[in-house]
Structure formats: C-alpha cells, structure tokens
Amino acid sequence: MQNFHKLSVLLLLLIALGCSSGDDxxDxxDxxDxGDSIDSIEGLTYTAVEISIDTPVDLNGDGVFSLNIxxxxxxxxxxxSFNQEKVYPPNWYGLRIWVDNMESDPAQNFGCGxxxxxxxxxxxxxxxxxxxxxxxxxxxxxxxxxxPYPYRGYFSNNKNTITFNFDxxxxxxxxxxxxxxITESGDIVRYEGNVKMVYEKL
Numbered sequence: 001m002q003n004f005h006k007l008s009v010l011l012l013l014l015i016a017l018g019c020s021s022g023d024d025x026x027d028x029x030d031x032x033d034x035g036d037s038i039d040s041i042e043g044l045t046y047t048a049v050e051i052s053i054d055t056p057v058d059l060n061g062d063g064v065f066s067l068n069i070x071x072x073x074x075x076x077x078x079x080x081s082f083n084q085e086k087v088y089p090p091n092w093y094g095l096r097i098w099v100d101n102m103e104s105d106p107a108q109n110f111g112c113g114x115x116x117x118x119x120x121x122x123x124x125x126x127x128x129x130x131x132x133x134x135x136x137x138x139x140x141x142x143x144x145x146x147x148p149y150p151y152r153g154y155f156s157n158n159k160n161t162i163t164f165n166f167d168x169x170x171x172x173x174x175x176x177x178x179x180x181x182i183t184e185s186g187d188i189v190r191y192e193g194n195v196k197m198v199y200e201k202l
C-alpha cells in the first residue's frame with residue numbers, strides 16, 4: 001500500500017510538470033506574435049507617413065535639412081483606399097520641388113496637389129500590390145495579360161505598411177525648373193535620386 005501511495009504521488013508530479021511545460025509553450029507562441037496579420041487589403045485605407053528622397057532638403061526655411069519631405073512641410077497626400085477595385089496611385093498628387101529666383105536670391109519651394117485622371121484598378125499579390133491604369137491595360141481575353149503600370153507597393157509588417165519606390169521623375173510634374181534643390185552646402189543642383197513613399201494602415 002505504501003508503494004502504491006508513492007507511485008500515485010510520482011504520477012501526479014509528472015502530470016503537473018507536463019501541464020507546466022505546455023503552458024510555457026503557449027506563452028512562447030504568444031510572445032512571438034508580431035501583431036495583426038492581414039489576409040487582404042481589400043476594404044482597408046492607408047495614409048502616407050513618409051515621402052523620402054536621397055538628398056536632404058530644407059523646405060520650410062528653418063535651417064534644418066531632412067530626407068523626409070513630410071518632416072519639412074504639411075503636404076496633403078490623399079489616402080489609398082482599396083475599395084471596389086478602384087484607387088488613385090500615389091504620384092497622381094503632383095509632387096514638385098523647385099528653386100525660386102535661382103539667379104539672384106534662391107529659395108527652395110515645394111508643392112503637391114491632386115491631379116485628375118482615370119481611376120485605375122489594383123491587383124493584390126502575395127508580397128506587393130500593383131496599381132494599373134485603364135489606359136495601359138491590354139484588351140485581351142486573358143485577364144493575366146495586363147501591361148504593368150509603374151506603381152508597385154511592397155508589403156511589410158504583416159501588410160500594415162506599403163512602400164512605393166520611384167525615380168526622380170516623380171518630382172517636377174509641371175514646371176520646367178522643377179526638381180532643383182538647394183543642398184546643405186548651398187549649391188543648386190537638379191535632383192536625380194529616388195523617391196520613396198511609405199503608407200501605413202489607418
């Protein structure tokens with residue numbers, strides 16, 4: 001009887017240890033959760049949090065040069081709302097950088113505004129979203145035969161962030177003197193770097 005009692009106690013200890021080990025495993029899995037995972041961006045809205053260029057500029061005249069344009073000026077960039085297969089692409093909002101009075105008293109300037117145009121469609125892939133214009137779509141019976149439009153945003157952070165990368169042609173939509181910047185050393189140069197736009201889910 002005494003041996004049976006000892007065996008019962010041992011079994012209870014083993015069961016308790018097994019339950020404790022299982023609880024630790026669950027806690028570990030919870031700690032590795034990096035946030036909400038998004039299966040599809042359909043119905044979601046993303047807002048611009050960064051418009052970065054490769055060379056720092058001082059757009060507000062405070063003497064501080066920044067890579068992120070949104071740190072310099074309060075620029076309205078419409079949100080990306082992925083609804084009903086229609087969305088405006090990022091650079092339809094007329095981003096422009098130029099220098100006023102380049103010959104006498106140069107001053108850095110910047111503008112952004114909405115540009116009218118056809119509403120494109122968007123196609124969601126595993127790692128990125130493509131925004132396509134109806135003007136660039138081939139009239140083929142095969143839906144996969146669509147000419148790619150140059151707006152491809154890559155997902156990160158479980159699709160909570162979308163990043164678009166463009167070349168310098170995104171700056172200077174209308175003006176012949178656009179895309180000029182004043183560097184930290186005071187030189188006036190034409191900007192020929194890249195532009196990055198980062199959107200985060202609202």
